[in-house]
Amino acid sequence: xxxxxxxxxxxxxxxxxxxxxxxxxxxxxxxxxxxxxxxxxxxxxxxxxxxxxxxxxxxxxxxxxxxxxxxxxxxxxxxxxxxxxxxxxxxxxxxxxxxxxxxxxxxxxxxxxxxxxxxxxxxxxxxxxxxxxxxxxxxxxxxxxxxxxxxxxxxxxxxxxxxxxxxxxxxxxxxxxxxxxxxxxxxxxxxxxxxxxxxxxxxxxxxxxxxxxxxxxxxxxxxxxxxxxxxxxxxxxxxx
Amino acid sequence: xxxxxxxxxxxxxxxxxxxxxxxxxxxxxxxxxxxxxxxxxxxxxxxxxxxxxxxxxxxxxxxxxxxxxxxxxxxxxxxxxxxxxxxxxxxxxxxxxxxxxxxxxxxxxxxxxxxxxxxxxxxxxxxxxxxxxxxxxxxxxxxxxxxxxxxxxxxxxxxxxxxxxxxxxxxxxxxxxxxxxxxxxxxxxxxxxxxxxxxxxxxxxxxxxxxxxxxxxxxxxxxxxxxxxxxxxxxxxxxxxxxxxxxxxxxxxxxxxxxxxxxxxxxxxxxxxxxxxxxxxxxxxxxxxxxxx
Amino acid sequence: xxxxxxxxxxxxxxxxxxxxxxxxxxxxxxxxxxxxxxxxxxxxxxxxxxxxxxxxxxxxxxxxxxxxxxxxxxxxxxxxxxxxxxxxxxxxxxxxxxxxxxxxxxxxxxxxxxxxxxxxxxxxxxxxxxxxxxxxxxxxxxxxxxxxxxxxxxxxxxxxxxxxxxxxxxxxxxxxxxxxxxxxxxxxxxxxxxxxxxxxxxxxxxxxxxxxxxxxxxxxxxxxxxxxxxxxxxxxxxxxxxxxxxxxxxxxxxxxxxxxxxxxxxxxxxxxxxxxxxxxxxxxxxxxxxxxxxxxxxxxxxxxxxxxxxxxxxxxxxxxxxxxxxxxxxxxx
Numbered sequence: 109x110x111x112x113x114x115x116x117x118x119x120x121x122x123x124x125x126x127x128x129x130x131x132x133x134x135x136x137x138x139x140x141x142x143x144x145x146x147x148x149x150x151x152x153x154x155x156x157x158x159x160x161x162x163x164x165x166x167x168x169x170x171x172x173x174x175x176x177x178x179x180x181x182x183x184x185x186x187x188x189x190x191x192x193x194x195x196x197x198x199x200x201x202x203x204x205x206x207x208x209x210x211x212x213x214x215x216x217x218x219x220x221x222x223x224x225x226x227x228x229x230x231x232x233x234x235x236x237x238x239x240x241x242x243x244x245x246x247x248x249x250x251x252x253x254x255x256x257x258x259x260x261x262x263x264x265x266x267x268x269x270x271x272x273x274x275x276x277x278x279x280x281x282x283x284x285x286x287x288x289x290x291x292x293x294x295x296x297x298x299x300x301x302x303x304x305x306x307x308x309x310x311x312x313x314x315x316x317x318x319x320x321x322x323x324x325x326x327x328x329x330x331x332x333x334x335x336x337x338x339x340x341x342x343x344x345x346x347x348x
Numbered sequence: 349x350x351x352x353x354x355x356x357x358x359x360x361x362x363x364x365x366x367x368x369x370x371x372x373x374x375x376x377x378x379x380x381x382x383x384x385x386x387x388x389x390x391x392x393x394x395x396x397x398x399x400x401x402x403x404x405x406x407x408x409x410x411x412x413x414x415x416x417x418x419x420x421x422x423x424x425x426x427x428x429x430x431x432x433x434x435x436x437x438x439x440x441x442x443x444x445x446x447x448x449x450x451x452x453x454x455x456x457x458x459x460x461x462x463x464x465x466x467x468x469x470x471x472x473x474x475x476x477x478x479x480x481x482x483x484x485x486x487x488x489x490x491x492x493x494x495x496x497x498x499x500x501x502x503x504x505x506x507x508x509x510x511x512x513x514x515x516x517x518x519x520x521x522x523x524x525x526x527x528x529x530x531x532x533x534x535x536x537x538x539x540x541x542x543x544x545x546x547x548x549x550x551x552x553x554x555x556x557x558x559x560x561x562x563x564x565x566x567x568x569x570x571x572x573x574x575x576x577x578x579x580x581x582x583x584x585x586x587x588x589x590x591x592x593x594x595x596x597x598x599x600x601x602x603x604x605x606x607x608x609x610x611x612x613x614x615x616x617x618x619x620x621x622x623x624x625x626x627x628x629x630x631x632x633x634x635x636x637x638x639x640x641x
Numbered sequence: 642x643x644x645x646x647x648x649x650x651x652x653x654x655x656x657x658x659x660x661x662x663x664x665x666x667x668x669x670x671x672x673x674x675x676x677x678x679x680x681x682x683x684x685x686x687x688x689x690x691x692x693x694x695x696x697x698x699x700x701x702x703x704x705x706x707x708x709x710x711x712x713x714x715x716x717x718x719x720x721x722x723x724x725x726x727x728x729x730x731x732x733x734x735x736x737x738x739x740x741x742x743x744x745x746x747x748x749x750x751x752x753x754x755x756x757x758x759x760x761x762x763x764x765x766x767x768x769x770x771x772x773x774x775x776x777x778x779x780x781x782x783x784x785x786x787x788x789x790x791x792x793x794x795x796x797x798x799x800x801x802x803x804x805x806x807x808x809x810x811x812x813x814x815x816x817x818x819x820x821x822x823x824x825x826x827x828x829x830x831x832x833x834x835x836x837x838x839x840x841x842x843x844x845x846x847x848x849x850x851x852x853x854x855x856x857x858x859x860x861x862x863x864x865x866x867x868x869x870x871x872x873x874x875x876x877x878x879x880x881x882x883x884x885x886x887x888x889x890x891x892x893x894x895x896x897x898x899x900x901x902x903x904x905x906x907x908x909x910x911x912x913x914x915x916x917x918x919x920x921x922x923x924x925x926x927x928x929x930x931x932x933x934x935x936x937x938x939x940x941x942x943x944x945x946x947x948x949x950x951x952x953x954x955x956x957x958x959x960x961x962x963x964x965x966x967x968x969x970x971x972x973x974x
Contacts, residue, residue: 157836158835158836159832159835159836178835178840179835179836180835180836180837180838180839180840180841183835183836183837183838184838188836189836191833191836195830195832195833196829196830197825197826197829197830197833198829199825199828199829199894200825200829204822204825207822208822208823208825208826208834208837208839209837209838211819211822211823211838212837212838215819217817217818217819220819220822241829256833256837257836257837260837260838381748382748382749382751382752430933433937434937437937437940438940438941439692439694439747439748440688440694440885440889440893440936440940441936441937441940442748443694443696443748443751444885444886444889444932444933444936445933445936445937447696447882447932448929448930448932448933448936449929449933450929451925451926451928451929451932452926452929452930452933454922454925454929455922455923455925455926455929456922456926458921458922458925458926459920459921459922459923459926462921463921562922566878570752570755570756570759573752573756574756577745577749577752581749606767608763608766608767609763609767611759611760611763612760612763612764612767615756615757615759615760616760618756619741622741622742622744622745622753623740623741623744
């Protein structure tokens with residue numbers, strides 16, 4: 109079990125963003141986290157990646173209790189994440205962006221360049237490697253976001269709505285990347301609103317609503333689950 | 349007795365600090381820019397008050413309305429002409445533009461008035477009232493009463509009027525306010541105007557108490573900043589209480605240590621706050637401020 | 642290393658200059674330019690690369706000057722050793738100041754640095770027994786190598802040129818390696834930087850102490866060159882502002898930007914100072930106006946603009962207008 113989230117809560121001055129959520133992820137899985145807007149999914153990611161401290165509960169990574177450890181420590185231990193609203197390093201080139209990630213595992217410049225170029229080839233940004241971060245299209249910025257996290261050589265990768273804002277063609281282009289990442293040995297947890305993406309790529313799905321897990325299972329099980337359907341009833345499930 | 353006197357005196361002066369800081373806070377919270385020239389606006393207000401006194405014989409309290417209106421206009425002009433065009437530029441640009449403005453204004457004052465200290469002379473300046481055996485300086489008392497009145501008015505304005513609520517909306521969630529149809533640019537103008545007007549009022553209240561000189565702004569703007577951090581950025585009432593607190597600390601420090609070390613004392617307090625509770629003594633914890641903490 | 646060709650040529654010219662010119666006035670100006678270029682380059686590591694805009698660096702300039710001078714006046718310690726002590730003191734000071742101020746982001750960090758600088762200035766004025774207060778410190782003119790007091794300006798010139806070269810080599814090293822990339826990441830997006838494994842506090846602190854050490858070193862040089870200083874001349878906010886301005890106008894986050902900036906701002910100051918001797922404040926007034934205009938027109942400084950002009954003139958490759966290329970092509974070392 110690579111990740112275990114135990115009864116984790118996060119309160120913000122009375123708002124219970126995450127309220128006793130528990131789930132686990134096995135090595136090599138692709139697990140999807142879905143739920144209506146405001147369900148607490150990104151907050152959950154923030155807790156796992158160390159960007160925010162928990163109010164209560166524990167998180168275990170590879171058997172080690174990592175609750176409340178700092179984000180950079182967790183990255184060094186092997187947890188990578190992307191942001192829903194992309195955070196490219198706009199003022200420097202694509203290659204330099206990825207190199208920042210590569211330095212996580214390699215101290216030498218040459219190694220960092222070498223690894224970064226490999227990563228860029230994998231995500232399909234090699235041709236644009238000398239372009240400045242700010243000049244990329246949204247789809248490419250999303251690729252860059254993944255590339256940066258990938259360069260840190262994570263064992264667990266948290267993808268937060270990678271598809272948001274992309275048109276159907278772009279989605280189709282990025283989709284194979286996710287399965288290819290798993291094939292290369294990375295465990296993936298993905299927050300997504302696009303049902304087709306979730307249903308086709310995920311081994312298991314965790315459904316979150318009001319900060320708690322309300323259901324868990326295979327895509328087939330989830331799509332038939334009355335609780336899940338109720339949670340989505342009356343709320344728009346957004347498509348990209 | 350002496351201690352109580354010092355404390356009271358400090359609270360009264362602190363009211364003015366509070367006013368200056370609330371002006372800074374308004375601009376900071378809404379427009380999200382640090383106006384390095386904020387102290388110079390105070391200086392301008394005081395010079396204006398002095399001019400009205402010297403040329404028209406107007407008591408600073410009488411000319412206060414004029415000064416407030418003029419500073420309000422100055423704020424709007426500054427926002428429109430200087431700040432608006434640079435809002436999307438990098439942080440260093442914003443800092444240096446307002447820094448440049450502060451240099452320009454300081455030296456303009458120097459060229460016009462030269463470096464001498466100017467002050468007014470009014471009949472009540474030195475008078476004190478005796479309340480329960482404590483001597484209270486009249487100008488400070490008047491200033492404090494005015495400050496309280498303004499704070500109440502400001503509160504009512506922000507809570508109960510459409511415009512006031514619009515201002516609060518912009519300061520909390522700029523994007524959402526824009527989407528809801530609030531003319532954000534106009535709110536910026538208003539906020540900058542009000543923030544500067546508050547400083548204008550502070551200047552009028554200060555004139556019977558302090559002398560004005562071209563570099564006066566420098567000391568006050570630092571106090572304002574300390575107060576803003578102390579009270580929590582964007583927190584109007586934090587700024588009010590923070591101002592009072594700083595006034596008291598300054599008074600006590602001047603008496604207990606030495607007037608030359610006043611600044612050092614409240615800076616030390618400021619540093620301690622930074623180390624212990626960076627979001628401010630009076631704030632409610634880690635908030636969503638992008639600009640500050 | 643061919644992209645450093647021009648700077649190397651300029652360096653040779655600069656090194657040889659005092660041998661071919663007798664103009665003492667020019668030499669004086671050049672020394673000031675090189676001094677500020679050194680400080681601004683050091684500042685740039687923190688302000689340009691890491692994006693933490695300090696407007697309180699005069700604190701370290703003055704601290705360096707006072708440290709070595711007080712040791713020299715009271716204990717006869719050679720300023721050469723005083724330089725080392727000053728660096729250590731300024732590094733420690735940078736650490737102490739960094740701890741509270743790095744809790745602040747953006748302009749609030751800036752205000753924090755201003756506050757610290759003001760406190761130190763007030764303390765220095767107040768603590769007359771130690772620092773001689775507003776009267777300042779005088780170093781007796783007793784030229785000798787051990788005293789770091791030279792009879793000829795040339796030696797000062799070569800000393801500061803040497804310091805600038807050392808600083809620039811350090812900046813080049815930072816720029817090329819992991820630390821430079823990490824600092825730039827922190828500048829661009831501190832949160833994203835943390836999730837990529839960067840201990841942002843550690844690296845910000847590193848940038849801070851490197852820059853404060855360099856600034857302190859420069860302060861010692863100034864003390865030995867001028868042989869007199871007081872709080873107004875080494876701890877004043879104007880100095881802090883000037884340092885930051887030079888780096889920003891020249892080109893923030895670039896290797897040679899601050900040097901370029903010094904060659905522009907320092908002569909500008911001199912010209913303004915000389916132009917309006919009668920009207921008190923006119924020169925600074927114009928300075929403020931120019932400041933506003935220049936900073937609006939060149940938000941990233943002049944160096945990137947010049948570089949692009951250079952490339953368009955000398956490199957015949959036609960780059961399409963919408964493709965923005967960064968500083969250098971990493972694969973051609």
